[in-house]
Amino acid sequence: MRFDKKIEIMDTTLRDGEQTSGVSFLPSEKLQIAKLLLEELKVDRIEVASARVSEGELEGVKKITHWAAERGYLDKVEVLGFVDTPASVDWLTEAGAKVLNLLTKGSLNHLTHQLKKTPEQHFADIQKCIAYANEKGIAVNVYLEDWSSGMRHSRDYTLELIAFLAEQNVERIMLPDTLGLLKPAEVAEFVGLVSSSFPKVRFDFHAHNDYDLSVANVLEAINHGVSGVHSTVNGLGERAGNAPLESIVATITDFTDVKLNVQENKIYRISKLVEQFSGLHIPSNKPVVGENVFTQTAGIHADGDNKKNLYFNDLLPERFGRTRKYALGKTSGKANILKNLLELGIELEPEELSKVTQKIIELGDRKERVTTEDLPYIISDVLQNNSIKKDISIEGYHMTHSKGLKPTVQLKLKFYDQFYEAHASGNGQFDSFMLALQKIYKSLDKKLPKLTDFSVSIPPGGKTDAFVETVITWDFGRIIKTKGLDSDQTVAAMMATEKMLNIIEQINSGNRAGQEHLTKA
Numbered sequence: 001m002r003f004d005k006k007i008e009i010m011d012t013t014l015r016d017g018e019q020t021s022g023v024s025f026l027p028s029e030k031l032q033i034a035k036l037l038l039e040e041l042k043v044d045r046i047e048v049a050s051a052r053v054s055e056g057e058l059e060g061v062k063k064i065t066h067w068a069a070e071r072g073y074l075d076k077v078e079v080l081g082f083v084d085t086p087a088s089v090d091w092l093t094e095a096g097a098k099v100l101n102l103l104t105k106g107s108l109n110h111l112t113h114q115l116k117k118t119p120e121q122h123f124a125d126i127q128k129c130i131a132y133a134n135e136k137g138i139a140v141n142v143y144l145e146d147w148s149s150g151m152r153h154s155r156d157y158t159l160e161l162i163a164f165l166a167e168q169n170v171e172r173i174m175l176p177d178t179l180g181l182l183k184p185a186e187v188a189e190f191v192g193l194v195s196s197s198f199p200k201v202r203f204d205f206h207a208h209n210d211y212d213l214s215v216a217n218v219l220e221a222i223n224h225g226v227s228g229v230h231s232t233v234n235g236l237g238e239r240a241g242n243a244p245l246e247s248i249v250a251t252i253t254d255f256t257d258v259k260l261n262v263q264e265n266k267i268y269r270i271s272k273l274v275e276q277f278s279g280l281h282i283p284s285n286k287p288v289v290g291e292n293v294f295t296q297t298a299g300i301h302a303d304g305d306n307k308k309n310l311y312f313n314d315l316l317p318e319r320f321g322r323t324r325k326y327a328l329g330k331t332s333g334k335a336n337i338l339k340n341l342l343e344l345g346i347e348l349e350p351e352e353l354s355k356v357t358q359k360i361i362e363l364g365d366r367k368e369r370v371t372t373e374d375l376p377y378i379i380s381d382v383l384q385n386n387s388i389k390k391d392i393s394i395e396g397y398h399m400t401h402s403k404g405l406k407p408t409v410q411l412k413l414k415f416y417d418q419f420y421e422a423h424a425s426g427n428g429q430f431d432s433f434m435l436a437l438q439k440i441y442k443s444l445d446k447k448l449p450k451l452t453d454f455s456v457s458i459p460p461g462g463k464t465d466a467f468v469e470t471v472i473t474w475d476f477g478r479i480i481k482t483k484g485l486d487s488d489q490t491v492a493a494m495m496a497t498e499k500m501l502n503i504i505e506q507i508n509s510g511n512r513a514g515q516e517h518l519t520k521a
């Protein structure tokens with residue numbers, strides 16, 4: 001069954017989302033999130049707090065209601081409150097809020113064991129609370145807490161409560177799967193039953209994700225008659241969280257005929273803001289907002305995309321303010337690398353492209369992570385290496401760096417067919433390495449050039465796991481510059497030094513390839 005009607009999204013990141021263990025938003029952060037949710041993303045309503053929680057919470061709600069009143073959004077800002085007349089309603093009044101989401105007990109189990117009241121007493125308390133809220137100019141929606149268990153185990157009570165509320169001055173009845181225990185088939189049955197039994201009532205469905213079924217359950221609830229669903233950004237919420245806003249927007253848009261007000265292209269921005277304020281990192285494979293979910297890794301996929309976007313589905317990244325990426329690693333073929341080169345505006349000859357591909361595969365085998373930003377460094381490294389003969393190589397090293405002790409390096413060098421080892425300690429690891437190298441060169445009756453400049457750079461973006469490029473300028477009467485590339489700065493410098501040793505060796509033996517690396521002094 002499908003309903004071609006409008007569905008409201010009520011986002012509760014600021015109330016249920018904040019019930020995530022360890023998450024607490026500052027009042028100013030709550031205001032920023034509220035503004036983004038209502039003004040940019042354009043969700044229909046937001047729930048911003050539970051009543052009575054704390055002074056800080058009161059301050060946060062006041063900030064939001066003050067702003068919402070100026071913008072004409074007060075009826076979209078909701079606060080959860082309890083059946084505790086007059087406390088919660090008075091709290092809302094002080095906070096300037098105009099919509100109470102009243103938490104009633106939707107299962108006999110919760111009513112009997114937590115409130116220790118009879119249904120008659122509870123209904124009378126609810127009636128009193130609604131009347132008091134209305135007297136204060138506050139509209140009321142009603143949560144039936146633990147509604148899902150109620151429908152399973154105390155259905156008569158739960159339906160009686162709905163029938164009672166249908167006669168009260170309430171805007172909506174909200175059906176929470178408080179413990180996240182429903183299967184989609186049960187959502188279909190329970191929502192179908194209440195919406196057909198009470199056709200005039202507007203129902204919201206509130207999913208939890210304990211069995212990872214929140215999104216499927218939201219779709220079932222929509223298909224069986226609710227007029228609103230609840231979400232949180234990044235699926236924040238107690239235990240396994242609530243239905244993630246980003247996923248329900250994508251699935252409702254693609255799998256139902258329902259039209260939402262939400263602006264999909266703002267989803268990523270708010271997801272990152274909530275990630276930052278909550279301190280909870282978004283898993284990289286989280287649908288829609290995870291770092292990797294629009295990244296193709298396999299060479300075959302990039303090839304298919306080059307030919308006819310063969311590996312696209314309806315979840316186009318641009319819908320959510322994102323872009324498709326092609327990862328670089330051991331499963332990259334040339335097609336993946338071409339995609340990245342295109343982005344950077346770099347063109348390579350076919351032979352150069354093969355060499356760069358080979359290098360990226362090698363790095364991938366060593367578990368090194370390569371990004372688009374690393375690519376120019378890798379290209380330059382591969383192309384320089386390519387023209388250098390390797391008569392001299394660093395075969396092994398052991399470096400120490402400890403507090404209170406001088407750094408040391410044990411170095412093993414291959415000079416043509418012979419192996420040499422030396423140990424040295426200096427001012428830093430690279431200095432120790434150079435001193436050890438000097439010892440070996442001295443024993444060979446050879447001199448090292450003077451190091452005249454040393455620069456280190458990383459690709460833009462400031463990642464600590466980025467490749468480091470070290471460029472060293474050497475003076476041996478003539479000037480040469482060599483580069484090294486590695487995720488470790490000292491190793492990058494050692495690689496640049498190894499190149500220098502080979503270039504000088506080639507120049508001294510009259511090899512033209514070596515001459516190419518000379519710089520005019």
Ligand SMILES: CC(=O)SCCNC(=O)CCNC(=O)[C@H](O)C(C)(C)COP(=O)(O)OP(=O)(O)OC[C@H]1O[C@@H](n2cnc3c(N)ncnc32)[C@H](O)[C@@H]1OP(=O)(O)O
Nearest residue numbers: 016050051052053080082083084103104105114115145178
């Ligand atoms: C579905 C949900 O996620 S509901 C989320 C509800 N929100 C919150 O719980 C917000 C955070 N909670 C709090 O800050 C506090 O629990 C407060 C301020 C609400 C209450 O604090 P306290 O007065 O210290 O009570 P405490 O937390 O120990 O116990 C809860 C009390 O509320 C009662 N209660 C539980 N549900 C309800 C309800 N729907 N309406 C009224 N009272 C209720 C309990 O019976 C208990 O009362 P008792 O001590 O007389 O037995």
